[in-house]
Amino acid sequence: MRLTLFVMLICLFAACRSPNKMPNDIIGIDKMKLIVWDMIRAGALSENKFGRYPDSLKMKSIQMFQQVFAVHGITKDEFYKSYRYYEAHPDKNKILMDSVYAYANRQRQDLYKRMR
Numbered sequence: 001m002r003l004t005l006f007v008m009l010i011c012l013f014a015a016c017r018s019p020n021k022m023p024n025d026i027i028g029i030d031k032m033k034l035i036v037w038d039m040i041r042a043g044a045l046s047e048n049k050f051g052r053y054p055d056s057l058k059m060k061s062i063q064m065f066q067q068v069f070a071v072h073g074i075t076k077d078e079f080y081k082s083y084r085y086y087e088a089h090p091d092k093n094k095i096l097m098d099s100v101y102a103y104a105n106r107q108r109q110d111l112y113k114r115m116r
Contacts, residue, residue, distance in 0.1 A: 026085045029099055033103055037103055039065060040100075042065055
């Protein structure tokens with residue numbers, strides 16, 4: 001009887017766990033979108049400045065990515081662990097990428113407004 005009750009309680013706790021809850025060691029979508037946006041910009045800048053020089057491109061890209069990590073107060077390992085988590089969860093990855101896309105559009109619109 002006790003064993004049956006114990007098994008039922010374990011099943012209840014497992015069933016009540018939210019599938020949308022993210023682990024504590026994963027960077028949240030709001031912060032991750034800013035990091036991904038800055039990584040995209042850093043990669044584009046490196047490609048634009050050093051695209052003709054493969055050795056310099058790789059070295060400068062790594063340096064710029066390290067600067068992005070420092071600005072956001074994270075490590076390379078934290079970023080890539082979170083990035084792999086999002087890749088493994090397509091529903092959350094879609095939300096992240098949609099957020100990055102929307103953020104990029106807002107940034108572009110703000111830039112156009114300032115240029116006028």
